[in-house]
Amino acid sequence: MNPTQLNDACLGTDPIVVSRQEANAELMRLSPCPACGDQLCMPLMDEEFQPLATLAWPQSHNEAVSMKRLPLAFVRCMGCGHVYNTKFRYEEVPYSLQPNLMFNQGTVWSQHLEFVRNLILEYISPLATVVEIGCGDGHLLRALAQRRPEGRFIGFDPHVVNQQVGCVELRGELFVPDLHLEELRPQMLISRHVLEHMLSPLGFLQSIALASSVKNIKTLLFTEVPCIDRVFDTGRVEDFYYEHNSHFTTQSFVRMLTRANGSLQMLVHNYNREVISAIVGFGNESTGTDYAKNAIAFRSKAREAKRFVARQLAELAASASKTAIWGGTGKAAAFMNFFGVDAVRFPLVVDSDPNKIGSFVPGMGQKIQSRDALIRNAVDTVIIPMQWRARDIIAEMEAAQIFVPTVLIEHNGKLIDYRKAEHPY
Secondary structure: OOHHHHHHHOOOOOHHHHHHHHHHHHHHHEEOOOOOOOOOOOOOOOOOOOOOOOOOOOHHHHHHHHHOEEOOOOOEEEEOOOOOOOOHHHOOOOOOOOOOOOOOHHHHHHHHHHHHHHHHHHOOOOOOEEEEOOOOOHHHHHHHHHHHHEEEEEEEOOOOEEEEEEEEOOOOOOOOOHHHHHHHOOEEEEEOOHHOOOHHHHHHHHHHHHHHHHHHOEEEEEEEEEEEEHHHHHHHOOOOOOOOOOEHHHHHHHHHHHHHOOEEEEEEEEEOOEEEEEEEEEEOOOOHHHHHHHHHHHHHHHHHHHHHHHHHHHHHHHHHOOEEEEEOOOOOHHHHHHHHOOOHHHHHEEEOOHHOOOOOOOOOEEEEEEEEEHHHOOOHHHHOOOOHHHHHHHHHHHOOOOOOOOEEEOOOOEEEOOOOOOOOO
């Protein structure tokens, strides 16, 4: 059996099977899911273009029919089932010109709002501080304040005018977890019908989780979004319009909350299962906290290293010592750019790779010479930016009879003598 026959035997020659395989390969796409972060997705519908549906209120027939049409490219995440528009652009949605207020004065919806208020009241104390993210006109906060008049209620929404009436304060700004959690230390956060408009709702929740953990603030989040489980049972297509970037299923909603490192304390469907609500606890999680502290410490050390090594380099340049840098690209170029190893003070750069000879150090401009330049032009000091290669380079120098009194590497934010100092290389 030849290779072609073997391939046909393994894959099958049924044209229906082949076309199905080709179709699946064509449909599968990579686009990060806003809810769970998974990459693989499949188109939910054929892409088409429609105007804004809720935030543009045309005042004439001509204005209506000439509205800009925006891409609806809704896909479904293969990891959690979330539906999202891969071609959504936040700048296309004029939130600053037209607030996105939900109008529904129906009896059933009013009962739902009462249910939400009563549910939140079960989780907050009489003196609680409650923060609502995307508060609109503040009707929920006022309803809560009527039952908890000794509490403090703050609403964030960039479209409201700063005002305070009694214990209810409205702020015309965006809620910033790292800033406002520490300032207000709320017992509960509220986010209703906001996450479906965000480019990265998972990222927003993870920022709340991390800020509360790092700052040791225990808080609850009540969040509510539309639920599209019924869309797949009924084949509804009108749910999908441009302003709603994300569409949550029960599974994708729970997956997002889990990925956000929160502790799920309550989950409920309401309004004929068209919305889903949850209460999540934050502030007890250690996931990410150590990484955050490590990143802060590393940044501080990098700043100090930049200052300290810069002083060492200045002293080296001012001395009578002749210095060469071994390596002109990659990590060596990164080292020279970070620490300011310029061509005026340190013109001599050599490399072992003959392919790099004659090119120039990115960003710094030194012409990269052969290592043999150190035979013709003896130096007192060689700086090896690639610490992990220092042993090999020194062996290469010895084999080529290149004798250098001092070899320096960077270690723990300082230039140290490779042969005399302690280090892991």
